[in-house]
Amino acid sequence: MTTEVGLPVSGTEAHPGRGSLQADLVLAAPEHQLPLLFVEVDRSTMVPERVAEKIRRYQLFLERRDNRGQLWWRSRWYAPENTKPVVALVLSGRSEMSVLNRARVVMNLVSTLHPTFPVIGTTLNRLTERGPWGETWWNAAHGGAPPAGPGAGHGSHPDPVTSWLPDTAGTTTGPPAVPYALPHTR
Secondary structure (H helix, E strand, O other): OEEEEEEOOOEOOOOEOOOOEEEEEEEOOHHHOOOOEEEEEEOOOOOHHHHHHHHHHHHHHHHOEOOOOOEHHHHOOOOOOOOOOEEEEEEOOOOHHHHHHHHHHHHHHHHHOOOOOOEEEEEHHHHHHHOOEOOOEEEHHHOOOOOOOOOOOOOOOOOOEOOOOOOOOOOOOOOOOOEEOEOOOO
């Protein structure tokens, strides 16, 4: 686990190029069958469009290749072949309802980008209450966002998406708008 990690879309690690980004946390635990996770925490300080723009820059970073034609991020972190990292958005704010409303906007914006890697999101309260396992996450690739209405985000859901690994075309499998689950390996 590493915090405040520079992810250059161009340039070098020491001198990242314009448009590069910084992950709040990078978690690599292949020994626990977890995907490589890039975690972004937003305490409602960025407008939703800026959060979505960061996802677009993740796309640039994850597509970057070295001078041998290999994906640049694979030279820094291990991930099983035919898998891609997961970007996890953790949102917080003044009230749970405002955070859930914001999460809906952010996740819908992200889904319009059609990222070629899994993008999941949750609120800090959900993560604190439920932990990172089970029905904590929404999957943007499936149009997943918090449900609207009373008790939003706290009701029962269909079975979570458990196949977080993208197929060779770079898409994930599973029904739309269902929670996302990290593999449970505790």
